[in-house]
Amino acid sequence: MVHSLALSRLSPLLPPFEAGTVWLAGAGPGDPGLLTLLAVHALSEADAVVHDALIDGRVLSLARPGAEIIHAGKRGGLASPTQPDISARLVTLAREGKRVLRLKGGDPFVFGRGAEEAHTLAKAGIPFRVVPGVTAGIGGLAYAGIPVTTRDTNAAVTFVTGHAASGLLPENLDWGALARLPVLVFYMAHKHLGVIAGRLLAEGKPGNTPAGFLTDATTARQCFHATTLETAVIDRDRLGVRPPALFIVGDVVAMEKTLGWWSPPTLGDDPASAFFSQGGSTEPAHSAAS
Numbered sequence: 001m002v003h004s005l006a007l008s009r010l011s012p013l014l015p016p017f018e019a020g021t022v023w024l025a026g027a028g029p030g031d032p033g034l035l036t037l038l039a040v041h042a043l044s045e046a047d048a049v050v051h052d053a054l055i056d057g058r059v060l061s062l063a064r065p066g067a068e069i070i071h072a073g074k075r076g077g078l079a080s081p082t083q084p085d086i087s088a089r090l091v092t093l094a095r096e097g098k099r100v101l102r103l104k105g106g107d108p109f110v111f112g113r114g115a116e117e118a119h120t121l122a123k124a125g126i127p128f129r130v131v132p133g134v135t136a137g138i139g140g141l142a143y144a145g146i147p148v149t150t151r152d153t154n155a156a157v158t159f160v161t162g163h164a165a166s167g168l169l170p171e172n173l174d175w176g177a178l179a180r181l182p183v184l185v186f187y188m189a190h191k192h193l194g195v196i197a198g199r200l201l202a203e204g205k206p207g208n209t210p211a212g213f214l215t216d217a218t219t220a221r222q223c224f225h226a227t228t229l230e231t232a233v234i235d236r237d238r239l240g241v242r243p244p245a246l247f248i249v250g251d252v253v254a255m256e257k258t259l260g261w262w263s264p265p266t267l268g269d270d271p272a273s274a275f276f277s278q279g280g281s282t283e284p285a286h287s288a289a290s
Contacts, residue, residue, distance in 0.1 A: 010037060015129070017045040022090050022100040022121055024114045026107040026133015027051075030219035031143075032058045034134045039103075042131060046101035048093045050086065054105045054244065056219070068098075083113060087120035094126045107135040111161045111187050135159075136246055137185040140217025144224045145260035146252055153251045154182035162189030162196055162247070169195060179203035183250035190236075190243045197232045200249070205229055210253040215245040220264050224256060 014037070017023065023042045028034035043049065043062040051060065053073020060069055072086045081089075093100045108114030108130060121128045137159050141148055148157045158181050164170040169192045178184060179200050189196055201207060207230030215223045227235040229249055235241075 006037065006040075011041075014038065014041045017042060017099045018127070019047075019097050019099055020094050021127040021129070022094050022102060022117075023129045023131055024102045024108045024117060025104070025131035026112070026135070027055050027059055027103050027105055028134040029106055029136035029140045029217045030054070030056060030222075031139075032056050034139055034218060035059060035062075036131065036133065038131045039133065042101045043103075045099055047098035049101045049103055050090060050093070051103040052105050053080075055103055059103070083116060087117050090117060090121060091124045091126055094121075104133070105136075107133045110135040110137070110159065136214075136217045136244075137187065140214050140222075140246055141185070141248065143218045143222060143262045144212075144214050145256045145258075145262065146212070146214075146248065147255060147259070148183065148185070148252065150252060150255070156181060157183040157185065157250075160184055160186050160189075162186045162192050168192070175199040176203045179205040183252055184248070186247040186249070188243070189247040190241070190245055193236055193247060194233045196247070197229055200229060205249075207231075209249055210251055211247065211249045212253045212256065213239075213241045213245050213247060215241060215243075217244075217246065222262060222264075224260070226253065226256065 023046070025039045025042050026036075027039060028036075040062060043059070044064050046063065046067055048068040048070060049060065049063050050070045050072050053071070063069060070089070072081050072089070090100055090102055102108070102114075102117060104112045104114060106112055108117075109132070114130065118128060118130065138148055149155070158178065160173065160178065162169060180203075184200075186196060207228060209229040211227050211229050211232050213225045213227065213236065215221070215225075225235065225239050225241060232247070
């Protein structure tokens with residue numbers, strides 16, 4: 001297989017995945033082609049893969065034969081394991097002497113609760129490694145033809161979560177400061193979009209500021225909807241925008257009109273599909289409920 005050849009050539013440069021350790025790895029925003037080589041290496045070595053709900057099945061197909069595949073996804077409104085349960089499971093698996101891969105969408109340290117899991121592992125004395133991944137706020141926007149920075153528009157970009165642990169908006173956001181910043185990328189903003197837009201408008205952000213929704217970033221279902229700050233809620237409801245979605249605010253959003261390059265791939269022209277269709281099963285050898 002292609003990935004096996006690449007890994008064999010790079011293996012002297014890759015760190016060993018030791019028994020009794022946990023790797024917290026990012027799988028990127030959706031497209032399996034955005035996996036890092038270190039993440040692929042971890043998949044090929046892990047004894048247990050504990051993964052989030054949005055991980056593409058083609059990514060899981062890279063797990064080594066016999067690896068235990070454990071679903072630990074959390075989706076709003078659905079029964080799902082708690083964060084303490086997931087963290088405890090990682091400790092238990094590592095203490096059993098397994099090489100444990102905790103596979104998260106995007107980057108584990110960008111609104112991914114990876115730090116909470118790392119703290120639990122550190123407290124329990126479990127060795128761990130963090131494998132960064134491509135976060136949706138950068139990779140997703142690139143797929144939509146939206147640069148997060150350009151020399152002519154902005155010297156800064158700000159990532160903001162719209163969903164705190166309480167389920168509400170974070171209480172410590174400085175809306176006045178946010179309104180003055182040139183580009184804002186909101187993760188998990190769907191539920192509180194009305195409040196977000198309202199607070200920015202109240203702090204003086206112009207209503208005609210370009211904005212947009214990016215759903216299912218970098219997947220075959222990716223869709224971008226342009227709007228403005230003042231019409232965002234109306235357009236969200238009119239267009240039927242559903243999570244997972246990013247809400248982007250700033251002049252760079254308007255560049256999608258000229259820089260948008262993405263179109264839904266087919267098996268024949270999608271590099272990721274071609275890559276993953278070469279040999280091996282598309283299903284992991286062993287799956288387990290969390």
